[in-house]
Amino acid sequence: MNFKQELAAILYDLLDQTISAKELELMIEKPKNQELGDLAFPCFTLAKLKRKSPNLIAEELREQINSPIFEKVEVVGAYLNIFLNKKAASEKVIHDIISQKAAYGALTFGNGGAVTIDMSSPNIAKPFSMGHLRSTVIGNSLALIVEKCGYKPIKINHLGDWGTQFGKLITAYQLWGDAEKVKLNPIKELLTLYVKFHKEAESNPTLEDQGRSWFKRLEDGDEQALALWKWFREESLKEFSRIYQLMNVEFDSYAGEAFYNDKMDRVVKLLEEQQLLVESEQAQVVELTEEQLPPCLIKKSDGATLYATRDLAAALYRQEEYQFVQSLYVVGHEQSLHFKQLIAVLGKMGYDWSKQMHHIPFGLMLKDGSKMSTRKGKVVLLEEVLNESIAMARDNIEVKNPNLPNKDDVAKQVGVGAVIFHDLKNNRMNDIEFSLEDMLRFEGETGPYVQYTYARASSILRKANLKVDEGALTYENTWEKEWKVTSLLMEFAPAIKRACKNFDPSQVAKYIIDVAQAFNKYYADVKILEDNAEQQGRLALVYSVTEVLKEGLRLLGLEAPAEM
């Protein structure tokens, strides 16, 4: 199956079994460019062991290697370069894809273990901003990737539906709010109130106290406070679900912060029993000096709970409810310290499973070089961006493919795809300066580019009226011109595995760009529908490419329109 393994096994025998096959496999690499070969084995390390020149060792190995899976073996300097048998290898991948279809690339190492994914988690009564986009799309893609690897993902939208902010909001509403206005345009009006609160509070510090006291009343079950809270929450959820629908994201649980209100006493009690809780400046904290972390605040001086308290309760609940083998928190990098503290406290409490918790941080979405802030009203609304992108995709269709039947559907798939892909294609940790222009780019390394490649390939299959023959194992092709594509198709599973192990969807994004680029070059170079002996093989390749692109896009949360 795996050519690296086979080469390692051969080398293992040739080298008198001095180095384990596993280690040899790790030493094998891919040459910088394909003209040099498909696999390479550098002999520097061996040179030290054997006290011989690396070039000589490479030469000796070359003379001894003899395997039908290799087309030729060359030596360049200290490198042993292996060329695979293109015909055998190509026909093998294509056969694998045709028989496995969407299941191609699937892995099983997850063994059905539950993976909870804390993701998206927007704050109630605040607009769904670009900042929440990252957590949502990264979490959604990780869920799909983890599932592809045999885990059972559980997507949890840990809604920000509790906290002092509501005290502030209620205060602001009482002072300046207008029920009619809020009903008409809830989120926008509530945001205005929230921003006003912070502005006024700068010159009037008693507002902060009022906010805190209203939150206390909310926690104590005050009817008036509770009614307002419920109302704000419902209106917000309506708006959020519209956006999730647009992005095709669903959740297994909406248990947000309020859900844990009755589960926090237990945490506090547990901490007290273990004598981990100490008083400090009238507040209750867990000291984390051995862990070299600042203390973790559990209860405020007025007795109200905090973020950490709720997250502790949530962690306990999730372990008990789902028995996760991994628990992921897709939350911005600026909260790294909080998660370090959270995991450390759970470790102190003796929970071994705290080691299975991972904070999946990501860089900030910046506006004008600094963090966006709801308080200052410095936000960009996700829905507006999505709609703009969809409109732009729609315009493109009108120009490039005016006869397309389902223009609106495709525009949505492409427009939303552009935004999601733009977020996922780079390393999570990079900060992103918000740029509508970059985000709505449809050319080059973008979602629409991959989708377009898929649509073109699909179009060929439609024209050829291809019936995929699962029985066919050999073709007339030499697979010379196809080799760049077929050799890439073999890399799908490794890319998925890398993405899963590193919690990094960009591995899949980069991979499908590579496949799309290779295929587009092939497409420009070779007339696929030419009626000759190799046509069947070419069509089988095109089919394989569509399967891999479609599945790759799916793993990122994008759709693959058959025409665009």
Added chain:
RNA sequence: GUCUCAGUAGCUCAGUAGGAUAGAGCAACAGUUUCCUAAACUGUAGGUCGGAGGUUCGAAUCCUCUCUGGGACACCA
């Protein structure tokens, strides 16, 4: 101040557990459509991998120091 993330082409970024001449995409310039969707393809140009030391056969990659920028650092989440 402490911790943390980042610094690679004009811009946005790749570079898979140190390896062969550092790669893409945008933008620029020059081309390709009687031919399977030009949202594509081809070519040109563009680089002291922030800087300085060190480790080694070999460093963008590892270590130390340093500069620049983002972020976090107790009653927000």
